[in-house]
Amino acid sequence: MHARTDTAASWPEEIFSILQRFEVRQVPYVPDAGHSELIERVLGSSSMRGIALTTEEEGVALLAGAWAGGQRGVLLMQSSGVGNCINMLSLVQIFRLPFLTLVTMRGEWGEFNPWQVPMGSNTQGILELAGIKVLRASRPDEVREVVEAGAAQAYNACTPTAVLLSQRLIGAKVFTK
Amino acid sequence: MSKANLLDRRAVVSELLRDRKGAFAVGGLGASTYDIAAAGDHDRNFYLWGGMGGAVMIGLGLALAQPTLPVVVITGDGEMLMGMGSLATVALQQPKNLSIIVLDNEAYGETGGQTSHTGGPADLVGVAKACGIGDSRAISTMAEVEAFASSLQDVTAGPRFASAKIDGANLERVLSSRDGTYIVNRIRGSIGHTPI
Numbered sequence: 001m002h003a004r005t006d007t008a009a010s011w012p013e014e015i016f017s018i019l020q021r022f023e024v025r026q027v028p029y030v031p032d033a034g035h036s037e038l039i040e041r042v043l044g045s046s047s048m049r050g051i052a053l054t055t056e057e058e059g060v061a062l063l064a065g066a067w068a069g070g071q072r073g074v075l076l077m078q079s080s081g082v083g084n085c086i087n088m089l090s091l092v093q094i095f096r097l098p099f100l101t102l103v104t105m106r107g108e109w110g111e112f113n114p115w116q117v118p119m120g121s122n123t124q125g126i127l128e129l130a131g132i133k134v135l136r137a138s139r140p141d142e143v144r145e146v147v148e149a150g151a152a153q154a155y156n157a158c159t160p161t162a163v164l165l166s167q168r169l170i171g172a173k174v175f176t177k
Numbered sequence: 178m179s180k181a182n183l184l185d186r187r188a189v190v191s192e193l194l195r196d197r198k199g200a201f202a203v204g205g206l207g208a209s210t211y212d213i214a215a216a217g218d219h220d221r222n223f224y225l226w227g228g229m230g231g232a233v234m235i236g237l238g239l240a241l242a243q244p245t246l247p248v249v250v251i252t253g254d255g256e257m258l259m260g261m262g263s264l265a266t267v268a269l270q271q272p273k274n275l276s277i278i279v280l281d282n283e284a285y286g287e288t289g290g291q292t293s294h295t296g297g298p299a300d301l302v303g304v305a306k307a308c309g310i311g312d313s314r315a316i317s318t319m320a321e322v323e324a325f326a327s328s329l330q331d332v333t334a335g336p337r338f339a340s341a342k343i344d345g346a347n348l349e350r351v352l353s354s355r356d357g358t359y360i361v362n363r364i365r366g367s368i369g370h371t372p373i
Contacts, residue, residue: 026241049241052269054262061231061263065203065238068223068364073238091228094357098373158373 011143011169012037015102016045018144019074022151024048026066026073028059034104034170035076056081057088063099064091072155075101079123079164080116089130092160099132099160100151110172120167127162138166183344184319186280190251191216192319193278193326198247200329201239201364204353205232205252207287209280213251214353220367224353224360230259233277237267240275240335243368247274249329254281254295254340261304267336268309274332277305278316278325282345290345305338312337 015038019027027042028051029035042050053059059075066073077085082103092099106113107120124134133153137146143165150163190212194202203223204210209232210224223239225232236250257279267275283296295301305313316322316339325339354360362372 026238049270051237051241051266054265057230058234058260058263058266061228061234061260062238064228064231064361065223065235065240066242067238068201068235068361069239069242070365070368070370071238071242088228088231091231091357094227095361096358156373 011140012041014144015147016041018147018151020045020047022155023072024074025071026051026062027076028053028062028073029076030056030059030078030081032076032078032104033173034078034165035102038102039076056084060085060088060091060099064095064097067095067097072098073100074151075099077101077103079103079105079107080119082123082126082162083119086126086130089132093131096158097160098155098158100154101132101162102147102165103162104165104170105167106173107167109167111167112173112175124164132160132162134162134164136164136166138168140169143169182317184317184322184341186212186282186343187215187348188319189280189322189341189343192322193249193251193329194219195326198330200247200249201236201243203232203236203239203248203250203252205229205250205256207253207256208348209251209253209256210353211348211351212280215351218353220363222353222360223364224355226355226357229256230263232256233260233263233267236275236277237263237270237272240272241270244272244274245332246368247276247329247332248272250275250277252277252279253286254279254283254293254301255285257301258294258299264305264308264310264338271336273335275336276325276329277336277338279338279340280343281340282343284345286345286347290347301340302338310336310338314339316341
């Protein structure tokens with residue numbers, strides 16, 4: 001089991017570059033430790049706007065408005081947040097949105113907290129039932145190509161896509177007293 | 178159901194959009210979408226038939242993408258109650274061109290008129306203000322509606338929030354398009370975006 005570590009984690013930087021290249025402008029998020037480095041990059045960026053949400057479904061609706069206004073976005077959330085989005089994901093099909101979400105996984109690969117497991121175990125199935133294609137990256141060296149493929153099919157082909165970033169990639173959260 | 182001194186919802190929306198210029202209008206699912214349709218179809222009308230609780234966030238995404246154009250979200254109390262957190266999200270972003278108005282009949286009109294929380298102690302103006310939307314007001318006269326309609330054209334002083342207590346009578350439905358892709362692509366077309 002990996003411990004969470006910030007060292008040698010260049011994949012968030014690679015994701016940031018991909019988002020820049022695809023001219024992503026709005027980045028709604030509910031914070032997750034696995035997304036912390038990317039969120040910091042977004043908040044420090046002049047071309048992207050990080051938008052803190054109170055619940056993940058807000059991000060789905062925000063991206064619908066952004067698309068209507070001519071901007072691309074990406075929703076950053078944790079696996080538990082996918083459950084909060086279910087009805088709002090209707091908008092993705094109804095508007096044929098170029099929807100992209102990057103989901104950091106909990107409830108798998110050495111999880112300590114059982115409360116994360118029910119949603120983490122069903123994240124992929126729920127997204128697929130909602131009509132969203134699911135890709136997954138589990139190793140640092142595959143993040144770039146998986147996120148790039150996800151962004152390309154979402155933005156170029158209006159194919160709604162979720163990229164799951166495995167807990168194996170991020171490292172299981174260590175709970176200490 | 179009808180009480181004296183309550184505003185007529187169609188008159189309110191018609192006044193809000195009478196001299197809209199380039200404004201986008203986002204309607205919450207249900208009666209507010211019919212009200213916007215009744216005021217006249219427009220290529221910048223963002224009609225919602227679902228996604229309950231999402232109207233304000235759609236308005237925010239649009240407002241951030243098009244900061245020089247006014248965006249007005251016109252929704253109902255039930256829809257607003259479901260997305261109350263989005264008022265905190267809006268306040269954090271402070272979009273200067275976004276206005277939100279709730280047509281508050283204190284009931285879920287579309288499902289049989291069950292009493293909503295605003296018919297009880299919930300105060301949406303208080304919620305908006307407490308979330309950090311400084312310009313939050315209750316509206317009870319057509320003169321106040323007119324003032325709100327002209328203020329929403331000012332894209333330097335938002336966000337602003339208003340709640341208007343309206344007559345609860347169910348009016349004839351005026352049905353807008355229900356084709357989401359058409360609605361969104363028409364809005365995109367109106368600001369010069371071509372289909373993919």
